[in-house]
Amino acid sequence: MKSIADLLVLATIVFALIAGAIMVWYLxxxxxLTAATKLALLAGIFVFPLLSAMSGNVSGxxxxxxxxxxxxxxxxxxxxxxxxxxNSTSLASLHARNELFxxxxxxxxxxxxxMFGAVTTKATGLVHAYHYVKSYWSMPAEDALGKMHLxxxxxxxxxxxxxxxxxxxxxxxxxxxxxxxxIREGKESCVSSGCHGPVHPFSKKKEEEAQP
Amino acid sequence: xxxxxxxSAHRRLRYACWMTIxxxxxxxxxxxxxxxxxxxxxxxxxxxxxxxxxxxxxxxxLSDLRRARVLDRERR
Numbered sequence: 001m002k003s004i005a006d007l008l009v010l011a012t013i014v015f016a017l018i019a020g021a022i023m024v025w026y027l028x029x030x031x032x033l034t035a036a037t038k039l040a041l042l043a044g045i046f047v048f049p050l051l052s053a054m055s056g057n058v059s060g061x062x063x064x065x066x067x068x069x070x071x072x073x074x075x076x077x078x079x080x081x082x083x084x085x086x087n088s089t090s091l092a093s094l095h096a097r098n099e100l101f102x103x104x105x106x107x108x109x110x111x112x113x114x115m116f117g118a119v120t121t122k123a124t125g126l127v128h129a130y131h132y133v134k135s136y137w138s139m140p141a142e143d144a145l146g147k148m149h150l151x152x153x154x155x156x157x158x159x160x161x162x163x164x165x166x167x168x169x170x171x172x173x174x175x176x177x178x179x180x181x182x183i184r185e186g187k188e189s190c191v192s193s194g195c196h197g198p199v200h201p202f203s204k205k206k207e208e209e210a211q212p
Numbered sequence: 213x214x215x216x217x218x219x220s221a222h223r224r225l226r227y228a229c230w231m232t233i234x235x236x237x238x239x240x241x242x243x244x245x246x247x248x249x250x251x252x253x254x255x256x257x258x259x260x261x262x263x264x265x266x267x268x269x270x271x272x273x274l275s276d277l278r279r280a281r282v283l284d285r286e287r288r
Contacts, residue, residue: 008243009243009244012239012240012243013240013243013244016236016237016239016240019232019236020233020236023229023232023233024233026225026229027226027229027230030222033218033221033222033225033272033276038273038276041225041228041269042269044229044232045225045228045229045232045265045266045269046266046269049232049235049236049262049265049266050262050266052236052239052240053235053239053258053259053262056239056240056242056243056254056258057255057259059242059243059246060242060243060246060251060254060255061255063242063246063251064251069246069247069248069251072247072248072249073248129252
C-alpha cells in the first residue's frame with residue numbers, strides 16, 4: 001500500500017463489491033421482504049454504497065486537483081506541457097517545479113482561497129466544462145490559446161497566500177516599495193506585463209496576434 | 213415483522229438495486245481510470261442515481277411501516 005490515495009481506491013472497490021454482491025443476491029433469489037432481507041438491502045443499497053461513494057468522492061476530489069486532470073481538456077495541453085517542461089522559464093512552470101505546487105500547480109494557483117473556496121472552485125470548474133463542450137470541443141488547441149480568458153482578473157490574494165508581501169526582502173525592492181498598498185489591495189496586479197507576468201507567455205502572444 | 217409480498221415493493225427494490233449497481237460501477241470506473249469523463253460522471257450522474265436508489269428504498273420502508281400501522285388499527 002503506497003498512500004492514502006491507494007487506500008481510498010481500495011475502499012471504494014471493496015465497499016462497491018460488497019454492496020454489489022448483496023444486490024445481485026436479491027435480484028437473483030428475490031427473497032420475501034422479511035426483516036433480515038430488509039436489513040441486507042439496507043446494507044446493500046444504503047450503507048456500503050454510501051461508504052463507497054464517500055471514499056470515491058474524496059478520491060475524485062483529489063484527482064480533480066491534479067495537472068493531468070486539467071490537461072484532460074485538449075485546449076489545456078499547451079499549459080500542462082509548459083508546466084512540465086523543465087527548460088521553461090514561465091512563471092507557471094517555475095511554480096510547478098516547486099514541491100509545494102508539484103503536480104497540483106494549476107489548482108494551487110487558480111483555486112479560491114476562502115471558507116467555501118473548494119466549493120466555488122469546483123462550481124467554476126463545471127462552468128469551464130460547459131464552455132469547453134459548447135465552444136472548444138472541436139477547436140484545435142493552438143486556435144483556442146488566444147481566445148480563452150479568466151472570468152475575472154487574477155487576484156493578488158492568491159499570490160499572497162504564499163508571498164505575504166511582509167518580508168523585508170520584498171518591501172525593500174524599489175518596484176514593490178512604491179506600490180505596496182495597491183499590490184496588497186489588488187489594484188496593481190502581480191502578474192501584469194512588466195511585473196511578474198504574463199504567467200503563460202505563449203498564450204499571451206496568441207492573444208496579441210488575435211487582436212486587430 | 214411480517215413479510216411483505218407487494219409486487220410494487222419488489223419492483224421498486226429491483227429498480228433501486230439496478231440504479232445502485234450502475235452508480236457503484238461509475239464510482240469504481242472513476243477510481244480505476246481517473247480521467248475527466250469518469251470522474252465527472254461518477255460525481256454527478258453516479259451521485260444522483262445513488263441518491264434516487266436510496267430514496268426508492270426508503271419509500272418501500274415507509275410504505276411498509278404505514279401498512280403495519282393500518283393493520284394495527286384494524287386489530288384494535
